Amino acid sequence: MAPTLPSGDQASDQDNWDNGRLARKRQLLTEIVLRNRLTALVVDGDTTCRVLEQLLLRSYGVQTQGVDNGRDAVALIASGVKFNLIIIDMILPVLNGLEATRQIRDMGVHCKMLGVTACSGESERQAFLAAGVDVFIEKPLDPEHLVPILRELDGQ
Amino acid sequence: MMSLHDDRWKPRLLECEIPASNPKSLQISKPKKVNLRPHFLLLKFAFLPGFKYPVAKTGLPLWMLGLDADRLRADLNRLLAFLFHQGILDEQYLQLQQLQDESSPNFVSEVVNIYFHESEKLLRNLRSLLMDREFSDYDKMGIHLNQFIGSSSSIGAKRVRNVCVAFRAASDQNNRAGCLRALELLEHEYCILKNKLHELFQIEQQRLLAAGVRYPMLN
Numbered sequence: 001m002a003p004t005l006p007s008g009d010q011a012s013d014q015d016n017w018d019n020g021r022l023a024r025k026r027q028l029l030t031e032i033v034l035r036n037r038l039t040a041l042v043v044d045g046d047t048t049c050r051v052l053e054q055l056l057l058r059s060y061g062v063q064t065q066g067v068d069n070g071r072d073a074v075a076l077i078a079s080g081v082k083f084n085l086i087i088i089d090m091i092l093p094v095l096n097g098l099e100a101t102r103q104i105r106d107m108g109v110h111c112k113m114l115g116v117t118a119c120s121g122e123s124e125r126q127a128f129l130a131a132g133v134d135v136f137i138e139k140p141l142d143p144e145h146l147v148p149i150l151r152e153l154d155g156q
Numbered sequence: 157m158m159s160l161h162d163d164r165w166k167p168r169l170l171e172c173e174i175p176a177s178n179p180k181s182l183q184i185s186k187p188k189k190v191n192l193r194p195h196f197l198l199l200k201f202a203f204l205p206g207f208k209y210p211v212a213k214t215g216l217p218l219w220m221l222g223l224d225a226d227r228l229r230a231d232l233n234r235l236l237a238f239l240f241h242q243g244i245l246d247e248q249y250l251q252l253q254q255l256q257d258e259s260s261p262n263f264v265s266e267v268v269n270i271y272f273h274e275s276e277k278l279l280r281n282l283r284s285l286l287m288d289r290e291f292s293d294y295d296k297m298g299i300h301l302n303q304f305i306g307s308s309s310s311i312g313a314k315r316v317r318n319v320c321v322a323f324r325a326a327s328d329q330n331n332r333a334g335c336l337r338a339l340e341l342l343e344h345e346y347c348i349l350k351n352k353l354h355e356l357f358q359i360e361q362q363r364l365l366a367a368g369v370r371y372p373m374l375n
Contacts (some may be wrong), residue, residue, distance in 0.1 A: 044306075045303065047274050048267065048270050048274055048307040049310050050309075051270060052252070053211060053312050055255055059255055089300055089306070091303070093300050111219055117306075118303070119302060139306040140248055140251075140310040142248075143249065143251075155188045
């Protein structure tokens with residue numbers, strides 16, 4: 001039987017709960033220490049998602065910058081700014097995520113690119129991978145996907 | 157694919173599919189035990205003529221107001237349990253709470269307020285598109301809905317997200333009537349979410365205020 005959430009009156013029983021999945025997520029959230037100073041660019045047209053993704057990265061000590069459209073992302077990379085990680089949404093204003101990813105790769109940028117999207121169809125996944133992202137994730141971005149990537153970038 | 161007429165859209169008690177949340181993540185950790193002995197000792201002198209003891213406007217000693225913090229914490233947990241049980245929120249909301257700390261104590265309410273602001277713009281845009289008799293730009297509608305799905309997923313607004321997914325399905329089929337029904341449902345679900353989250357934040361604020369008077373300043 002799936003454990004139920006507590007009511008406010010069952011505070012004394014809560015220490016007996018065992019939630020493997022949420023405990024694991026909390027572990028991932030708290031137990032990573034980066035040795036190197038990593039930088040990331042977050043490209044998302046939605047303010048809520050962009051703010052949250054940046055805050056999640058910063059909670060791990062990653063320095064982040066955010067832009068809200070594909071054209072600004074391409075311009076920033078073209079100006080010579082380097083990032084260890086780029087997190088890019090598929091649907092973006094001005095210049096969409098697929099085209100922005102292609103242009104970034106065409107510039108010779110080989111950093112890790114993480115494609116995130118609210119559309120989780122197989123065709124979207126294939127299109128985004130073909131455009132040049134290394135990993136495709138359905139929103140929301142969570143520690144389970146992010147932490148292994150950060151560890152890899154940190155050389156752990 | 158779920159139809160918009162499906163009874164599953166009607167609010168109902170859902171079986172809790174969320175794995176048992178670590179209670180510590182839902183519970184606000186109990187405040188440290190306060191040594192009330194000094195306060196009781198002072199009460200010995202409380203009936204002496206001229207004795208001044210700090211009291212609230214209610215006439216109760218200030219230290220007793222701190223007991224409200226426990227009651228409010230219980231209220232908060234009950235409301236959270238309700239929101240999870242009804243499927244209004246999911247575990248992504250807990251992740252948001254875990255990002256909140258002393259350096260950003262209002263983080264969750266600030267992010268949620270951003271979400272409300274952006275969502276209301278999206279709802280206005282969606283309504284404006286559908287109210288246009290000449291409307292045919294389902295691609296534009298799809299873009300708005302993708303954004304709504306993404307932001308709702310990111311804060312754990314499960315029911316709103318699910319309605320947006322069904323809305324997007326209707327939009328993909330160029331089904332205008334279906335989109336109109338979906339919009340009504342979406343506005344309804346969004347309203348519920350907003351009201352409940354406001355209630356949650358109000359209780360949290362009251363709890364923090366009540367917890368703050370547990371340590372009265374004594375002359």
